[in-house]
Amino acid sequence: MSKIDTLQTRLQSVLGDKLKSVKLAKGELTATVAAGDYLEVMRTLRDHPELAFEQMIDLCGVDYSTYGDGRYEGPRYAVVVHLLSVSQNWRLRVRCFCPDDEWPVMPSINDLWNAANWYEREAFDLFGIIFEGHLDLRRILTDYGFIGHPFRKDFPITGHVEMRYDPEQKRVIYQPVTIEPREITPRVIREENYGGLH
Template sequence: MTTKLEVLQLALEKALGEGAAISAALGEVTVVVKAADYIKAMQTLRDDPTLAFEEMIDLCGVDYSQYGEGTYDGPRYAVTTHLLSLANNWRVRVRVFCPDDEMPIVESITPIWRAANWYEREAFDLFGILFDGHGDLRRILTDYGFIGHPFRKDFPISGYVEMRYDPEQKRVIYQPVTIEPRENIPRVIREETYGMK
């Protein structure tokens, strides 16, 4: 007897062919496609009647630079998309790696699912992943003058600049981060009768 997960895997293998690596773990199916095949695979996932992934429920960027405690030796950036088929009641995760670490870029899936618009803007803002064909790729969570992409693993925890209101200039100004190092010593309170009441 085949399970629903096995039926999904067979349908994916038949629809996507040799161009996709399909795996199942912990009750979830993951499809890894090449950047060159990304749009075609996503179109197939939506339009193939045996799959019918009509809803894109999530899209996010991933930075693999320190994955596996530094033992990972592959492309640094990936885009992971979660799709849902209401007709078949199943889900799939699609992962595509950006071929160039210096200029991470993949095709935009906004022509296929309009809901990808804000998710792709978020991945651009936080990871610096570019989406070719996106109509309005601009920052969505950080300030327009923000420098860098804060979810990259090499982004400094304190950031590059800080902003504050200057009462003399009567405006918000940006300045280099100034954090004075300090030593925190925890205060320990010991009571002889603690917990005995």
């Protein structure tokens, strides 16, 4: 039995009906769990001796709003966590969809893995996902006065405001975006000798 088969068997044995699905893609398992089971499942993945995921190596938000050219009809936001078991020498990706698209909220796993702290702040900053129980949930990559969440698919490419230094006021000021939206058309090369072809 391969290492991945062993992990899948153990996941199904230990977690049972708390797993919505377990799929293999690109040599790695992805376990999808319900939001109501997320915190308990993550604790079990860390503490159960047959699983022993000691390390959380990544956490990110995902916006599925235009997944598959707009034909996707599931929940919009998900949290994806990558776990590593050094003792068992295996990895696992855990995906959990936020139950409310208008107000995406998930429990924080910062008490389970301290490494989740800045990753959850990043997912909050860029996607607007709220992590309940996080003790310092504030922006980490954008300015504190930033409006919106720039990795959401409906966020405008130009943003909502721009900042610049005003020499008269001798300070940085915020103002509405002055960039005109434009269509970018790729340049067509019509040279006969382009690329050395004759």
